Amino acid sequence: xRHFEPDYRHHHSDHLTGVAWQPACIGxxxxxxxxxxxxxxxxxxxxxxxxxxxxxxSELLWQTRFKNGGLDHLGWSPDGRTLAIAGQHSRxxxxxxxxxxxxxxxxxxxxxxxxxxxxxxxxxxGTLAVxxxxxxxxxxxxxxxxxxxxxxxxxxNALCWSGDRLIGSQNGGLLVWEATGGALxxxxxxxxxxxxxxxxxxxxxxxxxxxxxxxxxxxAEGGEPLSMAGFGARVRSLSWAADSSALATAxxxxxxxxxxxxxxxxxxxPLIIPALGHRVEALAWHPSEPWLVSADQxxxxxxxxxxxxxxxxxxxxxxxxxxxAWCRDAGSSHLAITTAEGSLVTGxxxxx
Amino acid sequence: xxxxxxxxxxIPVTVLTGFLGAGKTTLLNRILTEAHGQRIAVIENxxxxxxxxxxxxxxADEEVFEMxxxxxxxxxxxxxxxxxGSLMKRRDRFDRILxxxxxxxxxxxxxxxxxxxxxLRAALRLDGIITLIDAVHAGSQLDAQREALEQVAFAxxxxxxxxxxxxxxxxxxLQRRLRSINAMAQQRVVEHAxxxxxxxxxxxxxxxxxVLETRPDFLEPEYPFEWAGVLRWPGERLVIDIGAGPDPxxxxxxxxxxxxxPDLESAVAVADPRFRPDPSDTTVGxxxxxxxxxxxxxxxxxxxxxxxRIALIDHQLVAGQPIAVFTQHGPDEFDLRWLDAHDRVVxxxxxxxxxxxxxxxxxxxxxxxxxxxxxxxxxxNAWLGPLIRTRxxxxxxxxxxxxxxxxxxxxxxxxVHMLIDSAADRDWRxxxxxxxxxxxxxxxxxxxxLERDFLACQV
Numbered sequence: 151x152r153h154f155e156p157d158y159r160h161h162h163s164d165h166l167t168g169v170a171w172q173p174a175c176i177g178x179x180x181x182x183x184x185x186x187x188x189x190x191x192x193x194x195x196x197x198x199x200x201x202x203x204x205x206x207x208s209e210l211l212w213q214t215r216f217k218n219g220g221l222d223h224l225g226w227s228p229d230g231r232t233l234a235i236a237g238q239h240s241r242x243x244x245x246x247x248x249x250x251x252x253x254x255x256x257x258x259x260x261x262x263x264x265x266x267x268x269x270x271x272x273x274x275x276g277t278l279a280v281x282x283x284x285x286x287x288x289x290x291x292x293x294x295x296x297x298x299x300x301x302x303x304x305x306x307n308a309l310c311w312s313g314d315r316l317i318g319s320q321n322g323g324l325l326v327w328e329a330t331g332g333a334l335x336x337x338x339x340x341x342x343x344x345x346x347x348x349x350x351x352x353x354x355x356x357x358x359x360x361x362x363x364x365x366x367x368x369x370a371e372g373g374e375p376l377s378m379a380g381f382g383a384r385v386r387s388l389s390w391a392a393d394s395s396a397l398a399t400a401x402x403x404x405x406x407x408x409x410x411x412x413x414x415x416x417x418x419x420p421l422i423i424p425a426l427g428h429r430v431e432a433l434a435w436h437p438s439e440p441w442l443v444s445a446d447q448x449x450x451x452x453x454x455x456x457x458x459x460x461x462x463x464x465x466x467x468x469x470x471x472x473x474x475a476w477c478r479d480a481g482s483s484h485l486a487i488t489t490a491e492g493s494l495v496t497g498x499x500x501x502x
Numbered sequence: 503x504x505x506x507x508x509x510x511x512x513i514p515v516t517v518l519t520g521f522l523g524a525g526k527t528t529l530l531n532r533i534l535t536e537a538h539g540q541r542i543a544v545i546e547n548x549x550x551x552x553x554x555x556x557x558x559x560x561x562a563d564e565e566v567f568e569m570x571x572x573x574x575x576x577x578x579x580x581x582x583x584x585x586x587g588s589l590m591k592r593r594d595r596f597d598r599i600l601x602x603x604x605x606x607x608x609x610x611x612x613x614x615x616x617x618x619x620x621x622l623r624a625a626l627r628l629d630g631i632i633t634l635i636d637a638v639h640a641g642s643q644l645d646a647q648r649e650a651l652e653q654v655a656f657a658x659x660x661x662x663x664x665x666x667x668x669x670x671x672x673x674x675x676l677q678r679r680l681r682s683i684n685a686m687a688q689q690r691v692v693e694h695a696x697x698x699x700x701x702x703x704x705x706x707x708x709x710x711x712x713v714l715e716t717r718p719d720f721l722e723p724e725y726p727f728e729w730a731g732v733l734r735w736p737g738e739r740l741v742i743d744i745g746a747g748p749d750p751x752x753x754x755x756x757x758x759x760x761x762x763x764p765d766l767e768s769a770v771a772v773a774d775p776r777f778r779p780d781p782s783d784t785t786v787g788x789x790x791x792x793x794x795x796x797x798x799x800x801x802x803x804x805x806x807x808x809x810x811r812i813a814l815i816d817h818q819l820v821a822g823q824p825i826a827v828f829t830q831h832g833p834d835e836f837d838l839r840w841l842d843a844h845d846r847v848v849x850x851x852x853x854x855x856x857x858x859x860x861x862x863x864x865x866x867x868x869x870x871x872x873x874x875x876x877x878x879x880x881x882x883n884a885w886l887g888p889l890i891r892t893r894x895x896x897x898x899x900x901x902x903x904x905x906x907x908x909x910x911x912x913x914x915x916x917x918v919h920m921l922i923d924s925a926a927d928r929d930w931r932x933x934x935x936x937x938x939x940x941x942x943x944x945x946x947x948x949x950x951x952l953e954r955d956f957l958a959c960q961v
Contacts, residue, residue, distance in 0.1 A: 165592070167591055196588075196590075196592045196593060197593050197594055220588060220591055220592050222588055222591075265562075266560070266584075283562075304580075305565055321565060321567055342567065342569070343567045343580050361569055362569065383620075490591075
């Protein structure tokens with residue numbers, strides 16, 4: 151197993167809450183050399199930091215602060231031009247990814263002081279879905295309200311797009327809306343709150359998790375969900391393999407990979423990746439390779455190769471890790487890792 | 503809810519409950535104004551007028567989630583988990599978090615949230631639950647609303663507000679009623695929600711020693727009467743002169759002392775199983791001495807000029823012979839006097855007050871258990887485990903500090919419904935009596951059975 155060798159480090163003063171690579175390069179920002187990521191990445195902080203880095207140039211492009219509290223959510227528009235951020239407020243900020251200039255500040259909740267944003271998700275067509283309390287709304291990248299999605303009876307905790315449908319999770323199950331007008335198309339009931347949500351890339355499965363030590367796998371086209379139990383604690387992270395063949399779940403210090411190809415995970419023994427003793431905070435599957443990275447509170451990130459779960463690379467940090475993200479760029483892969491003490495490190499995943 | 507731990511680095515959380523109109527927003531504004539130098543985050547579920555600009559005020563809907571974890575009464579506040587989890591990622595940490603609930607909120611899910619969610623337990627400690635009581639409307643609210651009873655039952659501090667709008671006797675009666683529901687909570691009678699703010703913050707959860715400082719009778723056995731006295735029979739008759747009081751009827755018992763029952767202590771043993779007042783069956787007398795419990799009507803209403811006189815008669819008793827008299831409530835609450843046939847006041851030779859078991863409509867009450875004999879952890883677990891599994895729905899709170907055999911540390915037990923937590927605390931101090939003290943607050947608690955089972959945990 152190799153050691154991760156970061157080629158870019160930056161320290162912020164915030165507890166970093168999230169990291170996201172820019173999905174498409176903005177040409178004017180990048181003059182990366184061979185083997186370096188040409189795209190940018192954004193990080194958010196618990197005290198409102200928003201920063202965009204260009205690791206390929208070892209450069210912090212811009213940083214600023216969300217003036218209304220901490221940030222918990224970020225997402226790049228599919229064209230990589232607009233960054234949406236939100237957190238301890240009901241306003242979303244849409245910023246120009248290259249300059250950081252504010253494009254719009256749409257109010258996603260009922261009022262400034264209530265309904266913090268609980269989830270946001272960009273569709274492939276560039277529509278931004280935002281949940282703030284019981285209100286789910288659709289916005290353009292310019293900040294224009296496109297539609298309100300009705301039907302949420304309690305706070306919507308997570309949002310995912312599945313083709314032309316928007317899926318939301320709340321107390322009592324899943325909600326399904328159509329993408330343009332926001333009309334409620336269906337509900338899937340569950341006797342409890344659902345907090346985490348992940349749709350398989352082939353749009354065949356919807357995975358959800360709540361406060362209980364169980365993960366639910368819902369056939370997207372309907373039918374009874376599969377209940378995947380045996381966790382020692384509540385499932386905190388979900389991540390789908392790029393080919394939809396497997397779902398990775400993190401619960402406490404354990405990562406379990408469920409085989410979801412064919413008929414699904416029923417009757418198939420999942421892969422349990424040995425625990426390292428600390429709670430796993432984040433999971434991310436590589437966008438094309440069968441590599442899964444987990445990051446834990448003990449400061450350890452491990453990249454495993456599926457299906458056997460063989461460890462390929464590890465990173466040991468002195469700080470608790472909070473989020474991870476992959477970038478695949480011109481044949482090379484890069485990993486970004488953030489910590490609770492404000493550190494961002496990025497580096498390449500060695501070939502072979 | 504942790505024992506007062508000065509070195510606890512976790513952020514204290516204070517929960518403010520109380521019915522609509524009890525004065526929660528007034529108190530909240532006073533806390534925010536007076537707690538100078540503290541950075542306070544307020545999570546409010548009612549839209550109040552918070553007039554302090556530098557506090558972080560978060561509005562959220564109360565969202566109660568049922569847990570599918572086998573605990574049938576386990577509910578948590580999803581909004582708190584989400585908001586507090588987000589706040590914990592801020593470096594500009596808060597010194598304190600205040601959670602204001604709606605008037606109709608059940609405090610159970612709030613308290614259980616801090617037991618269920620490990621992230622919150624690691625970062626925050628529930629310092630205390632303060633319940634504001636509207637002295638004017640508390641009686642009807644307790645009669646009509648289950649939530650009011652539960653807000654009282656869960657409280658660490660009961661602030662009886664608007665006491666200036668009711669009589670002292672009404673306040674006394676309310677305090678008794680509140681104590682019958684939650685004997686552990688500190689009670690404070692206030693006007694306009696004015697009370698030293700420092701005494702509301704850093705309550706340190708539950709420490710029996712602190713309760714005993716203010717309520718030395720807290721762990722004493724309860725009796726169905728609150729007062730007993732020995733009087734000399736005045737001859738001819740003894741007149742009970744009763745003024746207006748908080749209840750429309752008062753239970754009484756009076757009987758002569760003799761060789762078989764020569765003193766107050768033995769009389770208490772005689773009266774205890776027999777004293778069962780029935781307020782629906784009252785009499786104006788005259789009454790005969792004896793060990794039957796009777797209820798006499800009391801003047802009600804604001805006029806203190808109204809009084810009721812009831813005669814006790816016994817033609818065989820010799821003047822000067824001692825009799826024991828028991829009253830359901832304290833004589834002072836009804837301005838009660840004992841008179842002879844010539845209206846001269848008869849003073850008791852001896853009197854004693856008791857912790858009363860109250861037979862109000864509510865079945866929520868407190869049971870305090872104590873012993874100086876060390877307990878074994880195995881027996882405690884063997885007792886409490888099945889107890890909370892079978893009675894967890896009815897047990898609202900368990901709190902206590904136990905003296906475990908062979909361990910120099912205090913053991914802290916605390917629980918809400920079916921969730922219970924125990925941990926070794928600091929060492930017993932050399933000058934500290936090693937006593938186990940456990941309090942249960944809940945519905946229809948069987949004191950005798952609890953005492954028996956608790957004492958069976960002794961080495």
